[in-house]
Amino acid sequence: MEGGSSQNFVPPSAGFDKSRVLDVRPLRSLMPVFPAASQAPSFPGMPPFGNTPNGFPPFYPFGLPSSYQASPDLNSEMRTPTGPMPAPIRSYRAPTSSGADDFPEDSNGDGYFDPHVGSSSSRKKTTKASSSRKKTKKNGDGDSLTNNGSGVTFVSAMSSFQIEDGNRELVNYVLMNFDALRRRICQIEDNKESKTGVIKRADLKAGGIVMSKKVRTNMRRRVGVIPGVEIGDIFFFRMEMCAVGLHAPSMAGIDYMTGNGDGDKDPVALSIVSSGGYDDEAEASDVLIYSGQGGNSNSKDKDREVADQKLERGNLALQRSLHHGNEVRVIRGVKDDVSSTIKIYVYDGLYKVHESWTERGKAGCNIFKYKLLRVPGQPPAFAVWQAIRKWKDGFSSRAGLVLQDLTSGTEPVPVSLVNEVDNEKALVSFTYFPTLKYTKSFSLMPPSFGCNCRSACQPGDTNCSCIQKNGGDFPYTSNGILVSRKQLLHECGPTCPCTPNCKNRVSQTGVKLRLEVFKTKDRGWGLRSWDSIRAGAFICEYAGEVIDEAKLKQKEDGGENDEYIFDTGRDYESFKWSYEPGLIEESPNDVEDYNIPYRLIISAKNVGNVGRFINHSCSPNVFWQPVVYEHNNQSFVHIAFYAIGHIPPMTELTYDYGSSSSNEAGSNSGPNRKNKCLCGSSKCRGYFG
Incomplete structure (x- = not known):
């Protein structure tokens, strides 16, 4: 996959004099050249001529603290003479106005601030709107993003050093x-949307909050590797890349900075995002033909004047990176197969600019082209996506495919079976069953009478009894993402009159991901x-036969080795996954400790589903959540698995098996037998079970 192909390389236009590009001297200024205030475009509320966008805090790259007198150097490392850039002085409250919350297309190609109008009149309206909502809050229909009088504040535990590196x-x-906060904001906005029909960008609000509250890292600008960001990492939002220092601009495709020391004034490129906004070519896994920014961008504004791209800002930085030979981080945008409307950003590692030229684009203007080659020896990332695409499209067969x-x-x-390790071609016999089998009545919960919704349950519907059972909030976002861990999550069941496609039935609809069971090297x-x-x-979900404690003890005393036991009675490592209420000034609500009405023991040895193949890890990427819904006129608890963070394709799924409370003595035999852990995590406990 990591060859040296250049088959997609586009040669320079015939007769073109490349010296026009290669010999251009750098701009004398170290930063983007903004017009004078009198010549500024009609964005009166925008930096560097005005305030930050309405409703957004002055985090980098929107501005510097008020103690700074000079105009900010947007390309320099964000450091003060005595240390890292201090946090903004003013306090921040999440935006609540119904004004423009989305970042529009980048109008000038620099991406370091967004052309977002925030006039004084609009700010006054926002203040009034916030006031009215606070009054409404007293009547029980308030905006959870405003201060609700709880007095809860959030203080970042991150030091200035951790913020910088x-x-x-x-x-x-x-x-x-970031994502926990985004999910919570999305939950709040979903409640509003059901009444107003207005959709807002929860990712931008969450990004503004975490940046201003110092929940960010790697803010020191640098060439090359970003500490803690690994090749193959995926991001669903540009603000995620900003928060971890991978790519600073919230929109622009090129991030750059000026050199330091020895009077070096050349800007150099730090990272680029190839997201399909221009005529980028990204078919080869180790070669990228990247189009410059500005001029005739792929703007939605059809009346926008077509112009040639200029050798400035990001374009100049890429040109100088060609001469300097510095490494450039490349992030590739790909379409999500689960939801075609979603774009995923894949960090593909370090590249070097190999060649540059200009050519005439589709709109008839001249655009800069840069050929980048991937630095050898890096693990595959984008290449993995390309291979999967070929498998799905039938262009190539999956190596090691058994079933x-x-x-x-x-x-x-379908769930495929793959073995690329040895010659084993079959699994130990078991009956595939997609959910739980209760062999006796374990219904210790009162029967649930369901909701009264006649169509799909709607977020914000205070009359929906299933929503009330979840504390008054819809437990999932509009696209079926779990918002926070619950002591016990209630879903609609067969007795509910709502439609089968109700979004409060997420765990009951079966597997939606293209999974594969594969042979590991040692587990x-x-x-x-x-x-x-x-x-x-x-x-x-974890499917199988529900057994009682007596049956489990009988198995253990008889020496039966059932490796497919899931037991809610085990001791599990606690971890924080839900959002921090203080980030949006809410009072602490749900405790993340589970409150299951009875001990649930599931054996998937003879009957089970794909859940039986999820291995243990002391640093898992999956967690389990108890879910209750009605079936056969009784309410039963199920165990559903959800992703802790974003998981790239072909990454093994793992959860923490926990340990038996009787294993404290460290027995390695009998009913208290421990299993040696081979997860390889830096936090490995050495055993499980």
């Missing part, structure tokens, strides 16, 4: 907090996905 743990911490669908059509999506069979999985997405 990160590591893997810090990157995961930032991304988890196309081991579920025999039981699941909505038997495992499970992974061809599709990318976003944080909070449902993966599968």
Whole structure:
């Protein structure tokens, strides 16, 4: 996959004098040249001539603290003479106005601030709107993004050093907090949308909050590797890349900075995003033909004047990176196969600019073209996506394929069986069953009478009894993503009159991801996905036969080795996954400790689904959540698996098996036997079970 192909290389136009590009001297200024205030475009509320966009905090790259007098150098490392850039002085409250919350297309190609009108009149209206909502809050229909009088504040636990330079743990911490907050804001906005029909960008609001609240890392600008960000990492939002320092501009495709020391004034490129906005060519896994920015961008504004691209800002930085030979981080945008409207950003590692030229684009203007070659020796990332696409389209067969669908059509999506390790061609015999089998009555919960919704349950419907059972909030976002962990999550069941496609039935609709069971090198069979999985997405439930404690003890005393036991009575490592209420000034609500009405023990040895193949890890990427819904006129608890964070394709899925409370003595035999852990995590406990 990591060859040296250049078959997609586009040669320069015939007769073109490349010296016009290669010999251009750099701009004398170290930063983008903005017009004078009198010549500024009609964006009175925008920096550097005005205030930040209405409703957004002055985090980088929107501005510097008020203690700075000079205009900010947008290309320089964000450091003060004594340390990292301090946080903005003014306090921040999440935006609540119904004004423009979306970032529009980048009108000038620099991406360091967005042409977002925020006039003084609009700010006054926002203040009034916020006031009216606070009054409404007293009547029980308030905006949870405003201060509700709880007095809860959030203080970042990250030091100035951690904000400036990160590591893997810090990157995961930032991304988890960002997406948890985004999900909560999305939940609030979904409630409003059901009444107003207005859709807002929860990702931009969440990004503004985490940046202003210092939940960010790797803010020191640098060439090359970003500490804690690994090749193959995926991002569903540009703001995620901003928060971890991978790519600073919220929109622009080229991130750059000026050199330091020895009077070097050349701007150099730090990272680029190839997202299909221009005529980029990204068919080869190790070659990228990248189009410059500006001029005739792929704007939605059809009346916009077509112009040649200029050798300035990002374009000049890429040109100088060609001469300097510095490494450039490349992020590739790909379409999500699960939802065609979603774009996923894949960090593909380090590239070098190999060649540049200009050519005439589709609109008739001259555009800059840059050929970038991937630095050898890096693990595959975009190449994995290309291979999966070929498998799905039937252009190539999956190496090591044993079975196309081991579920025999039981699941909505086939689950393949793959072995690239040895010659084993079959699994130990078991009956595939997609849910739980209760062999006796375990219904210790009162029967649920369901909701009264005649169509699909709607977020914000205070009359929906299923929503009330979940604390008054719809537990999922509009696209089926779990918002936060619950002590017990209630879904609509067969007795509910709402439609089968109700979005409060997420865990009951079977497997939707393209999964494969594969042979691992040292831990038997495992499970992974061809599709990318976003944080909070449902993966599968743990299916099998429900047994009681007496049956479990009988198995253990008899020496039966049942490796497919799931037991809610085990001790599990606690972890924080839900959002921090203080980030949006809410009072603490749900406790993330589960409150299951009875001990649930499931054996998937003889009967089960794909959940039986998920291996243990002390640093898992999947967690389990108890879900209750009615079937056969009784309410039963099920175990559903959800993604902790974004999971790239072909990444093994793991969860924490926990440990028996009787294993404290460290027994390695009998009913208290421990299993040696081979997860390889830096936090490995050495055993499980």
